[in-house]
Amino acid sequence: MxxxxxxxxxxxxxxxxxxxxxxxxxxxxxxxxxxxxxxxxxxxxxxxxxxxxxxxxxxxxxxxxxxxxxxxxxxxxxxxxxxxxxxxxxxxxxxxxxxxxxxxxxxxxxxxxxxxxxxxxxxxxxxxxxxxxxxxxxxxxxASKAELLGLPSPEDARLVRITDALVCNLSDTRRLEQWAEWAGLSPRTLSRRFVAETGLSFAQWRSQARLLRALELVADGVSVTTIALELGYENVSAFIDMFRRATGTTPGRYAAAGGSSVD
The missing domain is CATH 2.60.120.10 (Jelly Rolls)
Known part of the structure; x- marks a missing residue:
């Protein structure tokens, strides 16, 4: 309890x-x-x-x-x-x-x-x-300003199938066209429905999902190299660049500010 x-x-x-x-x-x-x-x-x-x-x-x-x-x-x-x-x-x-x-x-x-x-x-x-x-x-x-640390869920069953698959494997780098074919809808419909139901484009949604997962892994003390590989980045530098753009700092400094440690 x-x-x-x-x-x-x-x-x-x-x-x-x-x-x-x-x-x-x-x-x-x-x-x-x-x-x-x-x-x-x-x-x-x-x-x-x-x-x-x-x-x-x-x-x-x-x-x-x-x-x-x-x-x-x-x-x-x-x-x-x-x-x-x-x-x-x-x-x-x-x-x-x-x-x-x-x-x-x-x-x-x-x-x-x-x-x-x-x-x-x-x-x-x-x-x-x-x-x-x-x-x-x-x-x-x-007086506070809202920060983008949320991940909206779509309602369309086809989109849910895609987002569920992505959340289970964020290293999957398939393009929007490939996901659309996999889920049984046109790329144009996928793109339009994603924005209508989540307020984000498909690419923005995937980036946000990766960022939120990265924050969880940083909090758990997982190494930067391991996080980059788990999230499908080509190299550690690409992951660090994404993290810095989203949070204004590096994963190591972000973890230190929160009381964690990252190699």
Missing amino acids: TTPLIRPELVTSPDGPFLAAAELTQRESRAVSSHAHARGQLMGALSGLVSVGVKRQQWVVPAIHAIWIPPHCEHSIRSHGPFSGWSVFIAEHRCDALPREPRSIRTTPLLRAAVRRAASWNGSLLDVQQTRVAEVILDELA
């Missing part, structure tokens, strides 16, 4: 403080089945990586990032190996000025410091000083 991250009444009850926070560090993987609650949840990682399933999408939460889950939004959670992170639960009536849709954000030092302070509170009504800290958290979330 998964140990509750925070006292259940602080999540389910409209009473109590408008903001409650908790931190968690554990060596084993953590999995929480699909659920929803009236409070909005901002969940961040300090080290390791978490996958969150929301609205036909899979989101990843690598270190120094967080995902915002609005009130009543059904979601599931799974960590990949050892994990250290935090969650903030915000009363529904204080979420009106916050993003209406789930989003992944890069956390700021100010946000992380405020959350750490809030995680030390005992769950009682907030005093004046605590309220100021809580308001900082709300302000930082409201």
Whole structure:
């Protein structure tokens, strides 16, 4: 049984403080089945990586990032190996000025410091000083910019067949025309349906799937060479270039920032 991250009444009850926070560090993987609650949840990682399933999408939460889950939004959670992170639960009536849709954000030092302070509170009504800290958290979330760390799923059965095959083997380098023939539709239909159902082109979707898998492997401490081969890159340099364009840094530096180590 998964140990509750925070006292259940602080999540389910409209009473109590408008903001409650908790931190968690554990060596084993953590999995929480699909659920929803009236409070909005901002969940961040300090080290390791978490996958969150929301609205036909899979989101990843690598270190120094967080995902915002609005009130009543059904979601599931799974960590990949050892994990250290935090969650903030915000009363529904204080979420009106916050993003209406789930989003992944890069956390700021100010946000992380405020959350750490809030995680030390005992769950009682907030005093004046605590309220100021809580308001900082709300302000930082409201001002945050969305980061592309989600992977939307198509609905067309033919497209699902393709995406399922790709996720199982991201080293598969078949071109769009070859995938279309394999799935029994024209290249033009495949291209048009992919954009209509996911908002991404086929090439963009595959690149995003590779990036999210790379983040998981980096968090697990897998070597750069092994990751490049698993994801179908011709050489390590090509993989590092992709990773740098997507994240602004190299896999090694990204891992170091999250508390992992990559050879």
